[in-house]
Amino acid sequence: MGSAAASAQAAASSALASVKGGLDAKGDVALGSVSIGSDGKAEVQLNVTNHESEANQYTVQVNFTDASGNVLDAVVVNVPEVAAGATAQATAKSNRSLTGTVQAQVASALRY
Template sequence: MKRQVNRCACAALAVMLGGAALTGCSSDKPAGSSASAAASAARSKASAVASAAGSAAASTLASAEAAAAAALTNVKGGLNAQADVTLGTVATDSDGRKEVQVNVTNHDSKPRRYTILINFHDPSGNLADVIVLDVPETSAGGTARATARSNRNLTGTVTAEVRRALRY
């Protein structure tokens, strides 16, 4: 019976991940472009997915990562901006979740927004959590800072990586 319940829970999670992305911290500013709207739509489904994936297995997290990456493909006009993004050191916040400072430098001559896919890995290098972070409009040649937080408590030494970053 327990195995059947787990299968149903996994199936429900897979359906929910069908266009969802896990989320971290982002701006509360309204989306101003179709690219920003696509990123916002991806994040809007995230809370339920993050809750359901609280103690998910690595394969489910890999599926979440794939769904988050797929959501980024819906960002129209997004250019690869991974070189614009650096991460600080992962720390634990007061709620027990892992967080990392995200620094963005806009090398373009126009103000741009960023949507960033960040993976958190456990000490063995296994995927532990996935988030999508929106960084508000950053002025031309300017820098912005944001904080990415894991969706759940992660234990041990956790590392973070920028899996993908789009500028639009």
């Protein structure tokens, strides 16, 4: 992992650690296909479904990886107020330009 990717992963982990009382919600998050914007940055749409009976907020870490699964970049997306039983959409965008085959995975997701 390059130093930029390691730094991004550390920042993402720190952001997740700041969430108090969060519950694992990886199963609530589905990712679309990764695309590369005109600025060279990778982006992917998140669909966050709140299966609970009350509104919740979500904090999601998305790792952008190469075809071998090596982390190229990591970002954290905050999804405010998803109503009970509803689905919200958000976009994760890499911090820097990425090249080659770029994939995305939910590294962690917290519901609170």
